[in-house]
Amino acid sequence: MRTVIAGGNGKIAVRLERLLTARGDEAVGLIRRPEAADAVRAAHAEPVVCDLESATAEEVAGHLAGADAAVFAAGAGPGSGAARKDTMDRAGAELFAEACARAGVRRLLVVSALRVDEEPPPGTDPVFAAYLRAKGAADAAVRARTDLDWTILRPGRLTDEPGTGRVRLGPDVTRAEVPREDVAAVLAALLDEPRTAGLTLGLVSGETPVPAAVTATLPA
Template identity: 45%
Template sequence: MTRIAIVGGHGQVARHLIHDLRRSDHDPVALVRKEEYRDELESKGAEVRILDIEQQGAEDFARAFEGCEAVVFAAGGGPDGNIERKRTVDLEGSLKSIEGARQAGIRRFVQISAIGVDDPLPEDTSDVWRAYVEAKRDADAALRASDLDWTIIRPGRLTDDPATGLVSLGADLGGGDVPRADVAAVVAGVLDAPRTIGKQWVLVSGTTSVGEAIATAS
């Protein structure tokens, strides 16, 4: 059994991930900025540690990761129009997580990104969406350039539909939707799959079981 740190541990994907990690004999450690989340997350089986992604530094991240064997970056600045939080959460939160993992001696790192963030943006793209895409793009580039054992999962449009257990996973897929529950299942699965190290994959709903998709994606 290994302990997995989840940055952004109260997010919608993260809450599904806690359940999946418990089922796969891992101990999830939910890193959250509000004490009020503790009871809910502990009831799901997570250890809860307080970490303010925006206000604390890499050294604090390293301390929050103590005793963990892997880090999942599942944080996001939210769907609102706050451009600044796209930088401070989606980008700087990832950068501090990467450095914190290195300081803590943790090699395994899985990042939840977004589909299409390397594609050129249309001229009429809103400032908020541009800030979000650029933050995710730069965070992925920083992780790829690190010496960590990384995997980047880039889901399509997220939905709250029930899990299907059927996905498409690969480096070059078209767009599509995917339930948050299926994203969590894939993240939980790649953590234990050495072949996924150094892979950046798009994830959308499909016809292949999660386990088979992880075993065969290229």
């Protein structure tokens, strides 16, 4: 399987690339800056420079040509302002989805966040509120598409703790922490299970092994 990952040098993306290449898959990491290439190569993936905030859908589709699946794991990142939450977390995700459709890559996984369908509560930091709204708008745009076999994964608060391989995964998940390593493991398992297409799944640490957790989400 060949998988193209937007945000290829991010903490979740690099972990996913390592998992995919270790099992013999091909992984391509789209990166905004050439200096990020070493992190992707270290995961034995192929770095490709592509700025989703300036590229066209056709340009991104060219990088997706020949892929079996795609993962949107990009984001404006810490330290960015509200404007970039919109141009990257929302518009970048929408552009990537459009590019997938143009390239004929139907399988798309999107890394989102918990509770982005709700309006941020009063007193929320304005930049974080912009992030939540951007993620919610991106998810809504992806879910409206009928030309993609999408799955949206919404992790809780991310940590860099070692993964446990045990999670709670489903449409109704209470906010809690989850290691990035376990998020990557769930993404890899979702890539292997096309019947999860059309699902929006919350993810936090739990007691169920990842394969069983993914199987439990499948429609009866």
